[in-house]
Amino acid sequence: MDIKYLRLLAKEYPTIESAASEIINLSAIRSLPKGTEYFFSDMHGEYEAFLHMLRSASGMIKIKIDLVLGKTVSAADREKLAELIYYPEKEIARLAGCGELSDEWKRLSIYRLILVCETVSAKYTRSRIRKRIPEDMVYILDELLNVTDDVNKDYYYDEIIGAIISTGIAETFIISLCKLIQSVCIDKLHIIGDIFDRGPRADIILDELMKMHDVDIQWGNHDISWMGAAAGNPALIANVIRIAMRYNNFDVLEDGYGLNLRALAVFAAETYENDDCRLYMPNALDDNIYDPVDLDLGAKMHKAITVIQLKLEGQLIAKHPEWEMQDRDIFSRTDFAKGTVTIDGREYELLDKSFPTVDPASPLALSEGEAELMNVLKASFRHSEKLQRHIRFIYAKGAMYKTVNNNLLFHGCIPMDENGELQSVSIRGRKYSGKTLLDKLGELVNQAYFSSGEEKDYADDFMWYLWCGAKSPLYGKDKMAFFERCFIADKSLHTENYNAYYTFSEKADVCMSLLELFGLDSEKGHIINGHVPVKIKNGESPVKADGKLLVIDGGISKAYQSTTGIAGYTLIYDSHSLNLAEHKPFVAGESGNTPTIRLVEKLERRANISDTDKGEEILDKINDLRQLLEAYKAGLIK
Template sequence: MDQMKYLKELAVRYPNIAAASTEIINLQAILNLPKGTEHYVSDLHGEYEKFSHIVRNGSGAVRSKIEDQFGNTLTTKEKKNLATVIYYPEQKMDLMEEQMTRNELIEWYHITMIRLVHIARLTASKYTRSKVRKAMPKEFAYIMEELMTEHRTLDKKNYVEQILETIITTGRVRQFIAAMAHLIQKLCIDHLHVIGDIYDRGPGPHRIMDCIMDYHTVDIQWGNHDVLWMGAAGGHRACIANVVRICARYNNLDVLENGYGINLIPLARFALEVYGDDPCELFHVSGDVRKEDFREEEMNRKMHKAITIIQFKLEGQLIKRRPDFKMEDRLLLDKVDYEKGTINIKGKEYKLKDTNFPTIDPKDPYKLTKEEEYVVEHLNTAFKYCAYLNEHVRFLFSKGGLYKVYNDMLLYHGCVPLNKDGSFREVEIQGVPYSGKALYDVLEHLARQGYYETKDMEARCYGQDIMWFIWSNENSPVYGKDKMATYERYFLDDASVKVEKKDYYYQLLENEEVVNRILEEFGLNPETGKIVNGHMPVAVKKGESPIKCNGKLFIIDGGFSKAYQKTTGIAGYTLVSNSYGLKLVAHEPFESRDEAIRKETDIYSDTIVIRKVTRRKCVEDTDIGKGIKEKIADLEQLLWAYQKGLLTEQI
């Protein structure tokens, strides 16, 4: 009876044998199409221009299509010109209009349109016409479809030429070329996976979020920096302080002020009042500072110190409030001898490099002053009610999570917390032990609760504290170190106390038994499953490889952020999975978008073919294919019900 009830509901959409049969035929055909190309990126850290370029060129997918289509029939210069048009159509057309006469420009438009049609036809060849049509902008869909499906036979030559001519004469050529370029970008990459850490360090995380939100199909695995911003957007005070401090540290306060419109004047005023005579030398910013920005950099240092002290106080309050987090060893302000200018850590005394702490009461070091409380409340309101930031954060919640299983790939940002013997480490959350997949699940649930809960304020508060836990706790699957030594890095010279010991996970990456156990924990077959994660920069220049455990695991943090490129020696990895197999792409530094447009330069990338399949993968081999097969089975049941007279056709 339950099955008949479901079939009756299905019959509303497919009311007769013809409709059900047609859909079965259509779905069976789709199963035999090549699988779409998936693009994996990680640890973007605010590097918008580079991210935008790699998304536009599909980590070399566009260049590959141009080579496949035109081979030796176009010169290298012509191929570069065409590639740049596809990457940056509007800007490239502006440049061509500056450089060409009217007649030259018309000829260039005509040739470029023809070439774009050829590339679009090639990239569309592995998709259904319906899917391609949906990817087209409505205003040009009919024209595009006509050009892409009509081969230039003698009978249709004049027809096609007239379409192209009319596009030019009606003044719609710029819009058409841009639309074709964006269509090719969409068709080259079927799905984008972002393996965490969109935020912090670079100047454009808000622009990356805009780009991702406009992408045709995407999923996101949260990184610890993302979760920090998510907590800040929900109004969590310790998360907010960390966000502001990191922006100050990397000279990116513009992201807050101009990117998200968060007013930092109260913090600046407070910093000047309290640290006006303090050079705040320990709180310099990363990167080069221009001479003309000296005053601004000086102000930044004072704000940097002010928010750092506030952060340590707020984190101390949180650690005391949540003894179940077991982070008492991070309570450091009460270990300072403010008269001697020293701190006692685990029985050893260290001299502080800075001893000017006018807002810290040695008797109650974690208490905010009245002025600090005002600054924190102002920032709390600014973050919590920033509509633009919360639009981005809600997208992270709707399209993201701590992990994802997709097409035999397990995606997560950091690590699965392990014991020394490779077993899953048990972590107690609210008195209940969790490990492996269950730990991911409970932390993600509580993070969502911390942002969305509006009635139970105690539950909301705990969920927000969990976001800070995910950001910095040694048992967090997206942090994976024994401590976050922020205090030590600022105030101590001894390198030994600054060491952040990595989780055992990173020592066991080459242990196939451990990696297989992780895959099984998340429901994957160890024979076919693979793990993709980022978070830990791969020191390529020291000979480290991103490919671990005989190709079962990939760490694709290769230094997208300029801050890490001295360590990695390259400028980021991306992973590409298509119907032919897997490719790892190592990227060189990206100069700028203007350079790419004017000089027609691209990111130089070194591609490593990891696995080439003997049989080209089809849709039936994917998760989408599994869903299609289930739908076919349901439709076959519906067809059977019609044929047996259990359901009446509607003609």
């Protein structure tokens, strides 16, 4: 018995009665059903679709509405109620504009919302629900949700609802009730990487995640790219800007994070004034609302930052021969006079032969204008308050992997060789593989942002390797064919081969071995990945290895939907089962576009909090409190 620890605990529970009361309270909590966990992956800036998934709990709120009101309310009215819960402010404003915001509508809506809220909150303690209610609404909602007198229940509802309407707070109350339903439906949120890039506004996604009561993030390679850029890595600064240029995502850079692109626009317009830059025309999947940029200028900016990125990446490869990436510095092997490049002994003609900022004698050296531009951009990234706040949140809530309730969560892969053995990565002369590799990489990622001096410099550089290195667990391919896709027409060179993990992990025994490597129960556990879009239209399944592996990248990003055939997955783990929600392409205002829910695994019995990691933590505290009780009774602590 650690008497020093017990004395500290006694400050929180200073009497036998307070310690005993907390033991009873915690024991009761352990007997409740486990909360519902939601797993998302690869949102890639698609804020509208993702926020809809959060607000609708990936279709589960609509299922609850149908369960509670299916026999008494028409399908059309249930759809309207769902839309109200998802977008209460917008729906109330619409009804007010149409003159349909009557007292009768308010009365009926409040009554129905209470019934839905009672159902979704039934498995939680009253104190837990109260914590999620706005302070000025706590008393009213607590009363409405916990009426025990069935005989007078309707009368009680009528009196309180009537008072809510007569005092003029009905609209505010309805909004609070809708947001409470949204909050209660998602008890814990797991993000399996890649919040950034391709879609229009990753910053809006992060604003929403920062409001969530319980969220964790497993870093993806696109997240690492932004984290490295925020830490000051020039190659990654160029990379995130280039990807934004490619997908016409100026809003996230300028309006979202206030990054100064004027210097890039001026430099590109002057340097490539007589170049049509047709190869670099942005892929306009989304329109810029706040910062519309002429596509011709956008193409010039895209080319300018692409050339800079190739130079900076080549410099990193030359600086770190231990990465064994010399074959990826293709820019140094380009014959700029002929407009060709030699790869694997074969000469290829470049699609673009105009490189006014490249010195053929020293192709990786930035021109004076490029160097000055990068200094401006680096300062802009380092001084963006909102970007730095978001990145600190990603660090605080994130890691290379997470183990939770016997599930192993990581974005990409555990690198393996062609024999199915764990592949090692050399870091400062020492080799790491498997769990130790991910743990070491987690240290490096933190050092890149929080350390200083030589330690930071090395970690800063390694962030780029994590973005695209062949043995990076977050990338997991033999190469990133960035140069080939930009400049070579032969598509056979565009192929990026996946790490052997993606083949071996489809075997149940391999997944079980990996689960055991991370200290998990291989019989009960699952590996949950993102990163690789599941092409369901080609017959692929997100459930692999006899249910041991779940790959939940289904293409929330519009850039992938033609490949996958759907618009993303949500993995939902409640107290009864493990389910996959298969989403249809998001269309604003169509809440009826409910996802298809697929049962993955039915639990043998309903899972309680006592069956979870949280339950183990609570049990540890109960045992500590029991020791405190004994210390009180023995007089060791007064």
